[in-house]
Amino acid sequence: MYLYEYQAKKVVGDAGIPVPQNRLAFNPEEARQAAEEINKPSVVKAQVRAGGRGKAGLIKLVKGSQEAYSSAQDIFGKYHHGEMVEKVLVEEKLDIAKELYVSVVLDLNKAKPVVLISAEGGVDIEQIAESSPEAIIRVEVDPLEKDTPEHKWVEAWGKVGLRGKQLLKAASVASKLLNLFYKVDAFTVEINPLVITQAGDVIAADAKVIVDDSSLYRHPELQSYQELSSHPLEIEASKAGVSYVSISSEGFVGIVAGGAGLSMATMDAVFEYGGIPAAFLDLGGGISEVGMAESLKIMLKTEGMRGIIINVFGGINNCEIMAKGINRAFQEADIQVPIVVKMRGHSQEEGWAVLENLQIPIIKHGTTDEAIKLLLSKIKM
Numbered sequence: 563m564y565l566y567e568y569q570a571k572k573v574v575g576d577a578g579i580p581v582p583q584n585r586l587a588f589n590p591e592e593a594r595q596a597a598e599e600i601n602k603p604s605v606v607k608a609q610v611r612a613g614g615r616g617k618a619g620l621i622k623l624v625k626g627s628q629e630a631y632s633s634a635q636d637i638f639g640k641y642h643h644g645e646m647v648e649k650v651l652v653e654e655k656l657d658i659a660k661e662l663y664v665s666v667v668l669d670l671n672k673a674k675p676v677v678l679i680s681a682e683g684g685v686d687i688e689q690i691a692e693s694s695p696e697a698i699i700r701v702e703v704d705p706l707e708k709d710t711p712e713h714k715w716v717e718a719w720g721k722v723g724l725r726g727k728q729l730l731k732a733a734s735v736a737s738k739l740l741n742l743f744y745k746v747d748a749f750t751v752e753i754n755p756l757v758i759t760q761a762g763d764v765i766a767a768d769a770k771v772i773v774d775d776s777s778l779y780r781h782p783e784l785q786s787y788q789e790l791s792s793h794p795l796e797i798e799a800s801k802a803g804v805s806y807v808s809i810s811s812e813g814f815v816g817i818v819a820g821g822a823g824l825s826m827a828t829m830d831a832v833f834e835y836g837g838i839p840a841a842f843l844d845l846g847g848g849i850s851e852v853g854m855a856e857s858l859k860i861m862l863k864t865e866g867m868r869g870i871i872i873n874v875f876g877g878i879n880n881c882e883i884m885a886k887g888i889n890r891a892f893q894e895a896d897i898q899v900p901i902v903v904k905m906r907g908h909s910q911e912e913g914w915a916v917l918e919n920l921q922i923p924i925i926k927h928g929t930t931d932e933a934i935k936l937l938l939s940k941i942k943m
């Protein structure tokens with residue numbers, strides 16, 4: 563789950579890292595009131611998941627409440643990477659002296675968290691990594707060590723040129739950010755920019771937090787964010803016990819597959835043959851007839867979707883049950899788009915028989931590539 567900035571700031575603030583005074587607003591009038599309450603020069607920031615809002619004109623500096631109103635009016639309803647702006651964060655403006663970067667990410671090869679520290683914040687870390695890789699300090703962390711000694715952070719910030727009180731404040735931020743990373747079971751926590759103000763304070767001007775959905779059961783405090791943070795079809799799927807991931811707003815192929823690995827492979831094949839995936843739905847193991855039917859109905863609601871590839875293997879799942887689920891979806895929904903099924907494994911003969919009755923094209927012994935090519939040819943017709 564990818565938290566919005568305002569949610570991430572709350573979590574980061576609760577972890578003891580300084581964040582600017584802020585208020586969330588759902589319309590320009592609320593933005594005006596928010597700026598009035600803050601009663602200082604402010605920043606109006608679009609709340610959308612993708613970064614690069616600054617460059618896209620979705621972050622506006624405002625002098626007072628009237629300007630907050632008109633800036634909000636400008637921003638609301640704009641689209642940023644396929645997401646419409648429906649909320650803005652109004653925040654006390656920081657007088658920026660310097661922009662730093664700090665994040666904790668998972669190094670999947672080493673199975674360790676890595677803390678990244680740089681004095682060149684404000685832009686994408688990828689950009690810093692490319693233009694001046696030496697400007698990023700990597701601190702690998704031992705996840706079995708309860709507390710990483712503070713001197714590590716002091717050393718790292720010292721290497722990129724920080725001194726004195728700011729060095730100590732930034733070190734404390736890095737240490738608290740790592741604790742937060744563990745506490746919320748995050749994949750990524752990032753503060754970019756971490757701002758040094760003219761007055762010498764160190765404050766998080768932006769925050770990004772991505773948590774592992776599988777851990778949400780032990781974070782009741784984050785569960786309420788899920789509804790607000792997820793695509794509506796993702797929520798519907800999670801209630802049905804399957805996972806739906808929206809891929810691209812230009813996509814037109816829906817992928818229903820069993821297992822994350824097969825979903826990924828199918829997605830690669832769709833790209834390979836010139837298709838663009840709109841979304842994939844991973845059935846997981848032990849899918850029931852009703853679950854299969856629900857999954858297909860959820861995929862059918864995908865905007866812009868013009869054809870569905872169902873790529874399943876009967877291992878833990880049973881082909882006959884999945885085929886019956888597909889049959890059920892055909893009875894209960896009005897299906898107008900082409901569907902191609904590749905199905906093999908446990909109870910395949912029974913499954914194929916059900917699908918043959920429905921007259922859906924089935925790839926029995928062939929490859930995923932074949933199934934995709936067939937589907938794309940049907941979409942183009």
Ligand code: GDP
Pocket residue numbers: 605612613614615616617621623653654655656657658661684685754755767768
């Ligand atoms: P992003 O572009 O989506 O990552 O959004 P950020 O929150 O990181 O903001 C982008 C840039 O806007 C920052 O790097 C700052 O230069 C500027 N900015 C953001 N908040 C403030 C603020 O409170 N005061 C000032 N002066 N600039 C800000």
Ligand code: MN
Pocket residue numbers: 613614684754755768
């Ligand atoms: Mn940022």
